[in-house]
Amino acid sequence: MAAGRPEQGDKRVSERNAVVLKEFGADLEITSFPEVKPEAGAVVVDVSHAGICGTDMHLQHGKLPIPLPVVLGHEAVGRVRRLGEGVDTDATGAPLREGDLVSWASNIPCGTCFYCAQEEEPSLCETRKVYGINQSCAQWPHLSGGWSEQIYLQPGSTIVRLPEGVTPEQVIALGCAGPTVVHAVLGIGKPREGDVVIVQGSGPVGLAAAMYATMAGAAKVIVVGGPANRLEVARQVGIGDVHVDIFTSTKAESRLAEVLAETPDGRGADIVIEATGVPAAVAEGIDLTRKGGKYLVVGQYTDHGPTPLNPHLITRKQLQVLGSWAFSPKNHLDYVLSVPELVQRFDLSKLVTRYKLGEVNEALVDMRSGATLKPVLVSGAVS
Numbered sequence: 001m002a003a004g005r006p007e008q009g010d011k012r013v014s015e016r017n018a019v020v021l022k023e024f025g026a027d028l029e030i031t032s033f034p035e036v037k038p039e040a041g042a043v044v045v046d047v048s049h050a051g052i053c054g055t056d057m058h059l060q061h062g063k064l065p066i067p068l069p070v071v072l073g074h075e076a077v078g079r080v081r082r083l084g085e086g087v088d089t090d091a092t093g094a095p096l097r098e099g100d101l102v103s104w105a106s107n108i109p110c111g112t113c114f115y116c117a118q119e120e121e122p123s124l125c126e127t128r129k130v131y132g133i134n135q136s137c138a139q140w141p142h143l144s145g146g147w148s149e150q151i152y153l154q155p156g157s158t159i160v161r162l163p164e165g166v167t168p169e170q171v172i173a174l175g176c177a178g179p180t181v182v183h184a185v186l187g188i189g190k191p192r193e194g195d196v197v198i199v200q201g202s203g204p205v206g207l208a209a210a211m212y213a214t215m216a217g218a219a220k221v222i223v224v225g226g227p228a229n230r231l232e233v234a235r236q237v238g239i240g241d242v243h244v245d246i247f248t249s250t251k252a253e254s255r256l257a258e259v260l261a262e263t264p265d266g267r268g269a270d271i272v273i274e275a276t277g278v279p280a281a282v283a284e285g286i287d288l289t290r291k292g293g294k295y296l297v298v299g300q301y302t303d304h305g306p307t308p309l310n311p312h313l314i315t316r317k318q319l320q321v322l323g324s325w326a327f328s329p330k331n332h333l334d335y336v337l338s339v340p341e342l343v344q345r346f347d348l349s350k351l352v353t354r355y356k357l358g359e360v361n362e363a364l365v366d367m368r369s370g371a372t373l374k375p376v377l378v379s380g381a382v383s
């Protein structure tokens, strides 16, 4: 059935620009696609802000298996342009209308596999659809990524209206790091009131982890990361209580002593959260965790290979070593609903650097160099 597909020869169908990855390792290109009408249960959104995250760099360079060509962008915010038949509320049950500012979960789990139906852990679903990652733009409805003037949200998407007083820029400032950390830190690591928490890494996931640890009642949050400009932004925004720069504290042994000295009696943190994506950070993280503590590995989203570590320490320190993979639509919803509380404490928009859609290649270069913390593509289609 061709419901929602543009009629042949329909001259009113307008075109929308989108950023397309055609070939691994190559620059991204702007391509235009026809706007499509939403089928029943679908929603067409004019994207206003779309985040760039570390995963996008890995996707561009073929580090994860994805179909090409693809409109990249798995984190975005925009304004509802057209609602398909039967869609009149958002994921919270609040009325949804054309013109509303919305955010949406990047993934649609299958709902029926072992992980979805029995484990109730849809982040582990193996056949979930992910906007901007595994939906090729060669196939209808083409506009399946956030780095675009428009996106077609398929039936089954989890869409949430932005809470009152929250701006698109505030929501996109953490992008997928927000729901990733809601899943990892609140759902799996579960810091307790009064905990001392160490966060390894000061990219968006690390900074989000530090913020949520603070909001969960951590007594002290120690951020171990870099470069200096990122830590400076963290300080300005009020993220973390202590900041250790791995670019100046380069020797593993003295860095370990420096960080442990910040923990009670030098015994290590109650929870250490890995958000670096660097395999070698894991052995150091185990050294930073106190006996009986938790080590939560969140940052190893891309497979960078094995790393030496001493498993004796896991036994001797009686560690809980935990992993967290991606996030579920519910985690995304919880993230967006937590933004009003986050922004009372942290000026999230300070994390953002804006780029136009056509400046995407520069934005990627700036992110790779660490010059920007959170590049965000702002579409000219929506003011």
Ligand SMILES: [Zn+2]
Residues within 6 Å of the ligand: 053, 054, 055, 056, 074, 075, 176, 177
């Ligand atoms: Zn991401």
Ligand SMILES: [Zn+2]
Residues within 6 Å of the ligand: 109, 110, 111, 112, 113, 114, 115, 116, 117, 122, 124, 125, 126, 127, 128
């Ligand atoms: Zn599933």
